[in-house]
Amino acid sequence: MTTQEAEMIDKIFGLGDTTVREIMVPLVEVVAVPSTTTPDDAVTVMLERGFSRLPIFRQRVTNLVGVVTAMDLLRRGASVRALEELMRQPYYVPETKRIDDLLREMQRSGVHLAVVVDEYGGSTGIVTLEDIVEQIVGDIQDAHDRAPASMERLPDGSYRVLARTEVDEINKALDWDLPKEDYETVAGLVLASLHRIPRTGEEFQVRGYTITVLEADTRRVVVVKIARTGKPEGG
Known part of the structure; x- marks a missing residue:
């Protein structure tokens, strides 16, 4: 077994000690758009930011109510006026959820982005499947950099x-x-x-x-x- 393989195994077992709150992107750093946004404007945001998914909020950004993907826009964007008609129901998770449990749930359900909520139900951030995977492989790619x-x-x-x-x-x-x-x-x-x-x-x-x-x-x-x-x- 190589050193990298051993480190990766350690990180996989260590996922159980890490909560969603520790790895989520805080809400103030999340790029989200109103539910009234047009598909064309959403595509512009995706192209400018390099995103394949966008969270959608209603009235205020702490009220994330949906997610739209680039594939949704490609397939049906021309037939709707606002993202609200395209958005998917978000996958909500509490800040305290362990990321090993979340990883299994996301793999099982095919979800790539989850909305993180606090004890009052307000959105506090997002976490993606990529964020969790980076906990396993991200640091290993720079193994010589402390x-x-x-x-x-x-x-x-x-x-x-x-x-x-x-x-x-x-x-x-x-x-x-x-x-x-x-x-x-x-x-x-x-x-x-x-x-x-x-x-x-x-x-x-x-x-x-x-x-x-x-x-x-x-x-x-x-x-x-x-x-x-x-x-x-x-x-």
């Missing part, structure tokens, strides 16, 4: 990091000690440090690290750069 796929090492030794990356994941991968308090992600660390949503280009220090905001909008932090500048005081 950084997770959500991180990119830059020439100066710093890292470009998606803000939704978990702090624990970074600390484990890089043997760092970024502070972890009442938040899970790098975005949470930034907001807890600044107590506001930062602007693109802002830079600040936190316990031996310099964090630069590379991309942010009015609601969220998207991408940051993190550089280790030295041991924190008392470390």
Whole structure:
């Protein structure tokens, strides 16, 4: 058995310890369209983004009510006025569902995209079959790179990091000690440090690290750069 095969088996068994919430695409990052969208406009979005499926919402984005596929649009798009006539019923799953169970359900039912909901029934994100498969094979493709796929090492030794990356994941991968308090992600660390949503280009220090905001909008932090500048005081 090769090292890659052994790692893959370990990851398959490890799926039972991972919940949907840990791997889902958060709702703020989901590209969804209103149910009143025309098929032509939906095709444009798919082509621009490279998607084969689009979640559909009614009235507000937290109310995801359907999914439309590129194949649906190809076969019947010319015969309808709005996506509501084409959309398929979404496959809803709770945030706490284990992804090994979800993988079996998706394989059995032929579903490729599930809508994640919280305890109140509101949509909080989506998870695809590809997301789950990447948990098994994604990191193995970069077996010589210690950084997770959500991180990119830059020439100066710093890292470009998606803000939704978990702090624990970074600390484990890089043997760092970024502070972890009442938040899970790098975005949470930034907001807890600044107590506001930062602007693109802002830079600040936190316990031996310099964090630069590379991309942010009015609601969220998207991408940051993190550089280790030295041991924190008392470390």
